Amino acid sequence: MRDIPPLNALRVFESVARLKSFSKAAEELHVSQSAVSRQISLLETYLEVQFFHRDRAGIRLTEVGQQYFDGIRPAFERIVIATRGLTAQVDDEPLRIRVYSTFAARWLMHRLPKMQKAHPDLRIRITTAVAPVDFGAEKVDASIQLGRGEWEGLDSQFLFSDEMRPVCKPKLIAGMPTGRKPEDVLKHRLIHSYYRKQDWPEWMASAGLEYSIEEDPFMLPSSLLAYQAAQDGLGIAMAQTRMVEQELRAGTLVYFCEHTLTRDLGYYLVTQPDSPRESKLTLFRQWLVEQIG
Template identity: 45%
Template sequence: MARRIPPLNPLRVFEVVARTQNLTLAAQELHVSQSAVSRQIAVLETYLGIELFRRERHGVTLTRAGKSYAEEVVPAFDAIASATHRLLGSTSQGALRLRTYTTFAAKWLIPRLQDFRQQHPSIEVRIDNAIPDVDFDRDPADLAIQYGDGRWPRVNSDFLFPDEIEPVCTPAYLKQYRGARGRLEPLLQHRLLVSHYRRNDWEDWLAFAGMAAAASGTERMSFGSSVLTWQATLDGLGIAIGQTAMLKAELESGRLVRPFARPYRGDKAYYLVRPKVQREARKIMLFRDWLLETVAHEASDNERPGS
């Protein structure tokens, strides 16, 4: 048997009038006119075929049937309000939950996060590291930073910066393994360091630079992450593909160098993603604004002459 549910807007008006026992107060709470409240009550009474209120000179009072109905309808709306409060509270209250890759967190985000903390000391940021793309319906995250083409279903994405890659090594490694008269091809013939999750980077850059033949027989050493790969590079184990944005500190300090100075940009980039259909809490918008401002400021600095 199909459930009979009356029109919800008139039912909501009935709940407010029954609770306040006053048409004027009900109209104020609902942000409508008093006549609009009366019309909605009339619609509900017509649907039910029962008089719910007595119209008296000083206002309205519930009939016996109306009082009985209100005793069940008002608690139902209270339960809906409580459920809605809990649902919205799960996203608007508490820590900001950010999901991203270990390398991005360690080499880009964490070195800059203190600036956000100084601006917004009341917002706690919790970082969860994961490789698969986020599923906001499944994963406990408010935001995520992902690598890709920016076209993911059911999310809004903000472009952060392109994926710029090129070989990096230590100054000592460059001095030891470059060829006579400064030839750079010999750097590709000793040992190439490879990150497991970025294992195609070497092929992409070598094809771009036209140097695939120079590295065709070179020994390769693989590591489980880019962070480990770059640490091995700093320890002089070989030459690796670096992501320029992630190695800003090492390149500016001179701990690592870009011997070929030929960066390659593919068709993928880093994006900030958030659910497409979600009431965006203040903490989410503050972090998004800070992140985009930080990226824009650094991009502007990089474009200045001499930078």
């Protein structure tokens, strides 16, 4: 005797027997009523029995159908209990967000206390990396990434554009006339970030200036260090304007000139479709958009 019938058909049978209706089972399972009927016929043919009496009043279980339903119902109930327990455990875990270190330190971290106040049950665990996210290989619920919003098979929420403008210590421009031009940056040391090597060349090109990175540039491992070097008076750094908002408000950094480059790239919140953490991701997504707005 074959011990395990087709599981999809078995699931359909459990739903029909429990609800005592083909139409209600179809609604619960999000399939057509004819699909439910096909699965029941498949199961009856497979087991060589008849599970339901069909008449004008509706359907009712045969004696063997009732016996079979009584036998499998506890198994389905245990599955429901186990699934609810697992879901509750997953829901209780922190939301795992993967970001660039500069984004975390300069934009996200100092805003998190506001989020904790607004959503005390929403816990966040931050990890940092530069490489594109791989949801299949990493235990991550969402990633904030720079790009054009084109990640195949993933959902993306636009946050803000990649806008660049040179910044420096206020003392560096003390005594200089207002209305400084882009070419005036060439009179000073330019601070480069290793992972954003093209920022200076692209900004220069957008200002109509010819420029190539010198043979031995003042290159630092990250934008975080580049901004710090500018604060310490070591030169001019090319800043992502959203990442230096606190320093500009505090006056520890100032814009060197007015010229700004907005690239055709932006920061996006990238997630998997139909994530089991979708309810918490929705809260986090809405909070991010509120902060940006």
